[in-house]
Amino acid sequence: MRFHKYQGTGNDFVMIDDRQRIFPAADNALVRRLCDRRRGIGADGLILLRTLSDYDFEMVYYNSDGYVGSMCGNGGRCTVAFAHRLGVIQDKAHFLAADGPHEASIDANGIVRLRMIDVAGQQDTPDGVFLNTGSPHIVRFLPTSTLAEYNVYAEGRAVRFGDAFRERGGTNVNFVEAPVIDGQPWQVRTYERGVEDETYSCGTGVTAVALAAARRGAVSPVPLRTIGGDLSVSFELHADGTFTNVYLNGPAEFVFEGDIAL
């Protein structure tokens, strides 16, 4: 079976053209093995591109643990680039993902602008600010000059597997440092549920960070810097605290393709 490898700001995915429904979608061990960086191709997740009536395509996202996850923002951007490469779309896409319909566009440089779900609000918790941007996220703001040395793995795991989120299936956890100079990027590091490690970037995560940062003076479009590169998030904030017209913008790149024996 043919696969394509994509990455968006260092968040990497195995992409399968599953328009013919050939992929054994219930084989979680297979997905886990394909994502394994020693025994397989290596990726933070695997995505099936499928046909679906009334949409350009459907995106089915698995975390590297082999199980279907919630919305993946970087994966969504990469799926749009993949659909473009396959000729499934031109420069605009209307597709279905785990959290519902999405609109997106891709420019000549491979920059994908992806509309995210409207976000109803944010809750302050002892672990940080909680938001759902298609996936659940905690956003914890750190003091200046502490993010680089921060133990994202240990602190992220403590929240992800903590009592507060156990009944909700856990959460992703983002650690943030605000810019010292206005206009500079908000720096973000993320511990990802389902990967169970820090990743180089998380799209729904930086979206959550931008919306949480809006309450701390950040103005749309918000520039964000992850280990794997730069993204920006634009939005409209309403008087009741809700966010609409939320867009995640950034690069999505084809890396290589190959064949796997199933």
Ligand SMILES: N[C@H](CCC[C@H](N)C(=O)O)C(=O)O
């Ligand atoms: N990397 C993804 C997030 C995947 C969400 C996943 N970790 C889960 O909670 O199921 C992103 O770019 O938004």
